[in-house]
Amino acid sequence: MSGSGAGEVRPLARPELSLVEAHINLDWAESGKHRARLDRQDQGEVLYFIAWRGATPSGHLLLEWGGADDEPISSRLLDCPNLEDLFVMPEFRSRGIGSMLLGAAITAAREAGYTQLGLGVAVDNPGAMRLYERKGFQDSGIGEYTTGGSYLDREGTVQTWQEICTYRIRLLSCAQPA
Ligand SMILES: CC(C)(COP(=O)(O)OP(=O)(O)OC[C@H]1O[C@@H](n2cnc3c(N)ncnc32)[C@H](O)[C@@H]1OP(=O)(O)O)[C@@H](O)C(=O)NCCC(=O)NCCS
Structure with a gap:
């Protein structure tokens, strides 16, 4: 568990699921995602970090121990857990909650013995890119992918989406704090 003035971050516990579903529900198309991630956490595949302000969930971040599924990432990187879906509710942004979620994931991956941690970011998301830079995630050199x-x-109706991303890696052996 990690905490600061921005609140507290911890992996989701099953009794907290309904609270998370009630508060972090902007995306109708993904209404089952919190439950699915909690089920994966029970299987040991992921950690699903939730940020809390008191009793109110304010954001989330998924840590996948098995690494990225997307090519060209999955065949290029071994032993590199992947971060997915960093999200903070709009009314809670710019208070350090995104940084705190990333810090919790970095600490967990380091404590599990990994030496690196990665994530994909859309090239047209400069705010997220700045945050990742600050937390020590550097370009992997893999290049852009869709x-x-x-x-x-x-x-x-079936809706499709596409984005161009780059993959960034945080080395966990470096002295920079989580
Ligand atoms: C990207 C995202 C997760 C960032 O979350 P956040 O909680 O706002 O992140 P932080 O507060 O740690 O940092 C964001 C900004 O707030 C600033 N900040 C941090 N703590 C602060 C504080 N106590 N007071 C004022 N500003 C603060 C940071 O310096 C940073 O500034 P910058 O945008 O100029 O670089 C959030 O904007 C979001 O959910 N966006 C939509 C989803 C998304 O794009 N996710 C990334 C997918 S790759």
């Missing part, structure tokens, strides 16, 4: 997916919207 990722995408599809989902059903409220009307039942």
Whole structure:
């Protein structure tokens, strides 16, 4: 568990699931994602970090021990857990919560014995890019790649999305604090 004036971060516990579902629910198409991630956490595949302000969940970050699924990342990086879906509710942003979620993941990966930790970021997301730079994530050199997916919207229509990303790596052996 990690905490500061910005609140506290800890892996989601099952009794907290309904609170998280009630508060972090901006994305209708992904309404089942918190439960699915908690199930994966029970299987030992991930840690699903939730940030709290008192009793209110304010953001999340998924740490996948098995690394990235996307190519060209998965075949280029071995023993590199992957971070997914860093998100802070709009009303809680710019208070250090995103930094705190990243810090918790860095500490957990280091304590598990890994020497590196990675994440993909869209090239048109300069705010997230600045945050990752500050937390020590550097360009992997893999270059730009396209990722995408599809989902059903409220009307039942299939929507697709695509973004151009770069992959960044945080070395965990360096002296920089989490
Ligand atoms: C990216 C995101 C997670 C950042 O979360 P956050 O909680 O706002 O992150 P932080 O507060 O740690 O840092 C953000 C900014 O607040 C500033 N900040 C941090 N603590 C602060 C404080 N106590 N007071 C004022 N500003 C503060 C940081 O310096 C930073 O400034 P910058 O944007 O000029 O670089 C959030 O904006 C978000 O959810 N965006 C939508 C989803 C997204 O893009 N996720 C990334 C996918 S790769």
